[in-house]
Amino acid sequence: MEGPGSPTLDKSGKIFVAGHRGLVGSAVVRKLQHLGFTNLILKTHSDLDLTRQNDVESFFSATKPQYVILAAAKVGGIHANNTYPADFIAINLQIQTNVIDSAYKNGVEKLIFLGSSCIYPKFAPQPILENALLTAPLEPTNEWYAIAKIAGIKMCQAYRIQFKFDAISAMPTNLYGPNDNFHPENSHVLPALMRRFHEAKVRGDKEVVVWGSGSPLREFLHVDDLADAVVFLLDKYSGLEHVNVGSGKEVTIKELAELVKEVVGFKGDLVWDSSKPDGTPRKLMDSSKLAQLGWTPKVSLHDGLVDTYKWYLENVKQ
Ligand SMILES: NC(=O)C1=CN([C@@H]2O[C@H](COP(=O)(O)OP(=O)(O)OC[C@H]3O[C@@H](n4cnc5c(N)ncnc54)[C@H](OP(=O)(O)O)[C@@H]3O)[C@@H](O)[C@H]2O)C=CC1
Numbered sequence: 114m115e116g117p118g119s120p121t122l123d124k125s126g127k128i129f130v131a132g133h134r135g136l137v138g139s140a141v142v143r144k145l146q147h148l149g150f151t152n153l154i155l156k157t158h159s160d161l162d163l164t165r166q167n168d169v170e171s172f173f174s175a176t177k178p179q180y181v182i183l184a185a186a187k188v189g190g191i192h193a194n195n196t197y198p199a200d201f202i203a204i205n206l207q208i209q210t211n212v213i214d215s216a217y218k219n220g221v222e223k224l225i226f227l228g229s230s231c232i233y234p235k236f237a238p239q240p241i242l243e244n245a246l247l248t249a250p251l252e253p254t255n256e257w258y259a260i261a262k263i264a265g266i267k268m269c270q271a272y273r274i275q276f277k278f279d280a281i282s283a284m285p286t287n288l289y290g291p292n293d294n295f296h297p298e299n300s301h302v303l304p305a306l307m308r309r310f311h312e313a314k315v316r317g318d319k320e321v322v323v324w325g326s327g328s329p330l331r332e333f334l335h336v337d338d339l340a341d342a343v344v345f346l347l348d349k350y351s352g353l354e355h356v357n358v359g360s361g362k363e364v365t366i367k368e369l370a371e372l373v374k375e376v377v378g379f380k381g382d383l384v385w386d387s388s389k390p391d392g393t394p395r396k397l398m399d400s401s402k403l404a405q406l407g408w409t410p411k412v413s414l415h416d417g418l419v420d421t422y423k424w425y426l427e428n429v430k431q
Pocket residue numbers: 131132133134135136137138157158159161162163164183184185186187188208227228229230284285286287288289292293294301
């Protein structure tokens with residue numbers, strides 16, 4: 114699944130993929146390896162804790178990467194964001210500040226920072242254009258994470274303006290795929306439901322509980338598409354403004370739950386737990402800027418779900 118044209122990036126150049134064992138980082142590594150990049154710098158969280166400024170500075174000064182893909186972050190679904198606000202703001206601010214600053218100081222040629230569609234106002238006009246940023250209040254369940262991500266965008270812009278550092282930002286929509294987090298409470302909706310339906314099918318349960326009202330709309334993108342877009346932007350884009358990365362297709366949570374149920378093969382009923390938050394009612398991004406640059410997604414939600422469930426069966430289930 115490749116974007117148009119082969120990247121002009123130096124395939125033997127050192128690329129530091131921060132967060133390479135996560136959903137996004139692992140997909141980026143697969144993509145880079147497929148394209149023939151040979152010099153990937155990969156450090157686990159225990160090898161290098163990116164919240165520790167001195168360690169990050171020593172790492173950059175010793176390795177001098179040419180490119181940086183910043184996919185390490187404190188990430189989670191609506192419950193995790195709502196329950197651990199201090200972690201979501203502090204860890205993300207620390208990681209991104211350390212990495213962006215050290216990358217600049219150590220001569221990195223290009224850096225891409227990953228934000229999220231939750232940076233936009235809760236009631237932003239839909240589909241959401243890049244210029245909706247900072248025009249109205251955020252969704253309260255994830256404002257701490259969103260504020261950190263907005264600070265990351267602004268830090269890339271500030272370093273570009275003051276130091277001519279080629280740091281860009283991509284704003285992905287809700288992602289899913291291999292190496293997602295399938296934690297029962299702290300994950301995002303899609304992996305949470307896949308696991309819950311699978312376990313209910315195995316146990317022969319009659320019902321599965323789904324959170325909220327089912328009415329919120331979400332836009333989902335397969336992580337292989339996102340990885341393709343990240344490499345595309347690293348290669349082709351050097352602007353001040355962040356770039357939305359979405360599929361352009363949205364479903365209600367009820368429609369998503371029905372789709373996951375079908376793919377997993379669970380035959381029982383859905384029960385809605387209205388004590389759980391819905392979060393933002395709708396967050397469909399306008400990704401026409403990326404389309405005009407020459408990139409469009411390829412993986413349909415149905416095919417992506419089939420692919421992810423196959424991965425889940427082979428890698429996660431007990
Ligand atoms: N998943 C999604 O739906 C979306 C994700 N994004 C963005 O994409 C990026 C990647 O997210 P995703 O892949 O889903 O997240 P994951 O949680 O799957 O991966 C995050 C990675 O970061 C690493 N990490 C976390 N803290 C540290 C640290 N202190 N030092 C070193 N490594 C650390 C984790 O390692 P370990 O597990 O060992 O801690 C993990 O490998 C994030 O910036 C996120 O905001 C944007 C929109 C949607």
